[in-house]
Amino acid sequence: MLNFDMxxxxxxxxxxxxEKKIGELIxxxxxxxxxxxxxxxxxRTGLYDTVVKSLSDNNIDFVELGxxxxxxxxxxxHEGIKLCRDENVDLILAVGGxxxxxxxxxxxxxxxxxGDVWDMYEKRLPINKALPVAIILTIPAAGSESSGDxxxxxxxxxxxxxxxxxxxxxxxxxxxxxxxxxxxxxQIANGVAxxxxxxxxxxxxxxxxxxxxxxxxxxxxxxIISNAPKLLENPxxxxxxxxxxxxxxxxxxxxxxxxxxxxxxCHNMEHELSAAYDVAHGAGLAVLTPAWMKYVYKxxxxxxxxxxxxxMGVSKGLRDKEALVNEAIAxxxxxxxxxxxxxxxxxxxxxxxxxxxxxxxxxxxYYKQEGKIGGLKKLDWQDVLKIYKLxx
Numbered sequence: 001m002l003n004f005d006m007x008x009x010x011x012x013x014x015x016x017x018x019e020k021k022i023g024e025l026i027x028x029x030x031x032x033x034x035x036x037x038x039x040x041x042x043x044r045t046g047l048y049d050t051v052v053k054s055l056s057d058n059n060i061d062f063v064e065l066g067x068x069x070x071x072x073x074x075x076x077x078h079e080g081i082k083l084c085r086d087e088n089v090d091l092i093l094a095v096g097g098x099x100x101x102x103x104x105x106x107x108x109x110x111x112x113x114x115g116d117v118w119d120m121y122e123k124r125l126p127i128n129k130a131l132p133v134a135i136i137l138t139i140p141a142a143g144s145e146s147s148g149d150x151x152x153x154x155x156x157x158x159x160x161x162x163x164x165x166x167x168x169x170x171x172x173x174x175x176x177x178x179x180x181x182x183x184x185x186x187q188i189a190n191g192v193a194x195x196x197x198x199x200x201x202x203x204x205x206x207x208x209x210x211x212x213x214x215x216x217x218x219x220x221x222x223x224i225i226s227n228a229p230k231l232l233e234n235p236x237x238x239x240x241x242x243x244x245x246x247x248x249x250x251x252x253x254x255x256x257x258x259x260x261x262x263x264x265x266c267h268n269m270e271h272e273l274s275a276a277y278d279v280a281h282g283a284g285l286a287v288l289t290p291a292w293m294k295y296v297y298k299x300x301x302x303x304x305x306x307x308x309x310x311x312m313g314v315s316k317g318l319r320d321k322e323a324l325v326n327e328a329i330a331x332x333x334x335x336x337x338x339x340x341x342x343x344x345x346x347x348x349x350x351x352x353x354x355x356x357x358x359x360x361x362x363x364x365x366y367y368k369q370e371g372k373i374g375g376l377k378k379l380d381w382q383d384v385l386k387i388y389k390l391x392x
Contacts, residue, residue, distance in 0.1 A: 001209050001259035008253055010146040011172045014246070016238075018174045019050055019136050022093070023058030025172050026134050030091035033134075034084055035064040036104045037095045042138065045182060051095060051136065063087045068096060071153045071160065071274050071281070072103040074118055080107035081117065084131065091171075092133045098142025098194075098281075104133050105150035105168045118154060121161035128167070135173040140180060140245040141191030141282060143198055143252020145173035153275055159361075160275035162267075175249070177241035185232055189339040190282030192228045195248040196221060197285040201264045202257035203307070204376050206300055210260050217256050218310045223247050225311075225335060232339065265374035266292050269384055272358040279348050286341040287348060290333050291391035296377040297325050303376070304328065345391050352392065359385035 013025060026033070035051065042048045055062050065080050083089070084107060094104035108131040110117030119125055135145045144150070148169040151162040183191075203217040224247050230240040250256065269292070270284040297304040305321045308314040308328030317323045333343060342348050360366035363373055365381040372378040379387075 002207055002261065004258045006254065006258055007166055008146070008169070008255065010169045010253070012146060012249060013172060013174045014176075014242075016176055016178055018176045019047065019179065020054055022051060022134070022136060022174055023054035023056075023060055025174070026091060026093065027058045027060060029132055029134075029171060030060060032061040032063070032087065032089050032091075034080065034087075034089045034092045034104075034107070035062045035095065036068065036080065036092055036100055036107070037064070037066050038068040038097075038100050039066070041182075042095055045179075047095065047136070047138070047179065051093070062093070063089065068100045068103045070099050071278055072099045072106070072151075074106075074152055074154045074156075077103055077106040077110060077117060077152060080104075081110040084111050090131065092131055093136070094133060095136045095138065097137070097139025097191075098144045101133070101135055101137075101142065101144035101170070102150040102152060104135075105130075105144070106152050106163075107131070108133050109150075109163075109165070109168060118152075121152060121154075121163050122159070124163075127165050130165070130167040132171040133168070135170045136179070137173060137175045137245070138179050139183060139187060139191060140175070140241075140248040141187075141194045143195060143248050145170060145175065146249050146253040148254075149252070151271070158275055160271045162271070173249075175245055177238050177245050180241045180245065181236045183235065185235075185340060186280075186283075188228070188231050188235070189286075189336075189341050190280045191248065192224060192244070192339060193282035193286040193289075193336065193341055195244075195251040196224055197266055197282075197289060198251040199256060200289060201267060202260060202262050204263055204296075204300070204303055205260045206303075206376055207260045213256055213258055213260055214306070214310075216250075218307075220247050220250055220256065221311045229338060261375045263375040265377075265379055265384075268362055268373045269358075269387065272362045273345075273348070273350065276354055276358055277348065277350055279350070283342050283348060286336045287343065287345055287391050288387065290329050290336075291387050293325075293329050293332075294390055295383070295387050296374075297329075298322075299377040301325060345388065352389075355388045356385055359388060
C-alpha cells in the first residue's frame, strides 16, 4: 500500500425532502449566493421554486445563472465569474448534475484569480482560495458532489481539461433520491457508466497489499450492477436510487483510491471524444472501457482475473485466466448493452477520420509535449490509437 493523505470534508445531507433545508444549511456561510443550474428541468419539476423559497425563508439573497450544458463550457464560466464579482456573491449553489457542479467549481476558483481561469486547467496552476460551493444533486453520476475535481470544455480551442484541488470540495451536498425519479433512461445509463469508470480507474492497479480498497471497489461495483437495471424497470424505485446515488458519491470522493496507484487512461481518452464530438461522457466511457481492458489486461492478468471472479461473477474456467478475463469483459459489455449504452465508436457517430489526431492530443504528442497516460500500463499515442481502433 502506498502512502496517502486522506481529506474528505464534504458534508452529505441525504434523504427525502432534504432539498427543502438548503437555505437553513447554507445560512451560516453566506448572505448572497449564485444559483447555478442547467436548462429548464428544475423549473418544470418545481425544484427551482422549492430552492428559492428556502433561500427566501432564510433571508439569503441570490442572483442566478442558468444555461449549463453537458461538457460545460468555458464561456459560461467566464460569465459566472463576472457575475459573482459584480454582485459580491460569497457562495455558489449548484443545482444539477456533474456539469452544473463542475461549472460552479470553475467559477469558484476563477473569482479570486486575476487572469483567465483556463490558465489553471491548461497550465496546472495551484489555487489557494475559492468561493465555497454547495450542491443540490439532481443527477447521480460524476461524483462531483463530494470530489475536489472539475472538468471544463474550451469551445474556442476544442480542448477539455480536468483540474483538482482540495479547495474545490463542496461545503455541503444535498442528495434526495426522489429528485432522480424523472431522469430519462439514457441519462441513467450514462451516469452508471461514469460512476463505474471512476471505480475502474482506481481499482485496476499494479499496487499490491490493498485488500481493503480492493474489497470496497468490488462491493461498490456489484451494488451498481445489481441496482442499476431496476431503475430501467421502475425509475421511481427510491431504494435502488439510494444505492446508486450513494455509490456514485463513494466512487469519486477519493476513498476507493487511497494507497493505490491509479490509472485514468480511459477518462483521458474519452475527454478527446467529447471535446471533438460532444458525446455524452458516460456513453464514451462505456465504449472505451472494454476496449482498454482488452488491450491492457495481459500486463496484469491477476488483477483482471480477480475482477472477473469478484465483480462479474465468473466461476468457470478458473484455470484459463485469459478465458476468465475475456468472459468478464463480455459480461461487462452485456451489462452496458442491457442499460442501453453504445458498444462502438460508430454507434457514437465517430468515424476513423480523427482517431490519430485525438490519440496524439490525448498524450500531448500533437502539441510536441508527449507524456504517457495510464497507470496499470503506460500508453503512448500509438497505444491510444490502437485502443480507439479496438473500440470501432
